[in-house]
Amino acid sequence: MVKIRLMRMGAKKKPFYRVVVADSRSPRDGRFIEVLGRYDPRTEPSLIELDEEKTLLWLRRGAQPTDPVKKLMEIKGIWQRFMEEKVKEGKGAG
Numbered sequence: 001m002v003k004i005r006l007m008r009m010g011a012k013k014k015p016f017y018r019v020v021v022a023d024s025r026s027p028r029d030g031r032f033i034e035v036l037g038r039y040d041p042r043t044e045p046s047l048i049e050l051d052e053e054k055t056l057l058w059l060r061r062g063a064q065p066t067d068p069v070k071k072l073m074e075i076k077g078i079w080q081r082f083m084e085e086k087v088k089e090g091k092g093a094g
Helices: 052-060 067-076 078-093
Strands: 002-011 014-023 034-040 047-050
Touching: 002 052, 002 067, 034 052, 047 067, 052 078, 067 078
Parallel strands: none
Antiparallel strands: 002 014, 014 034, 034 047
């Protein structure tokens, strides 16, 4: 299974994260397939950069976001857009 998750970067006590697509069996900071964006919780307000088109493409392909990444997507509005697409898709098939 492919997951969209956070990959920890930065020095000790100064983390920032990359949002990556990775195989669920690979370690947290190990191999990944593609970088979708970045997240820095230490800035005020928190920096959230996500490539919306790449993220939606991976969600359509069946990649599952982890809970923290799903929350970031909700903040940026990407998750709502994806859910709207699914609803439209469901209505068209019926």
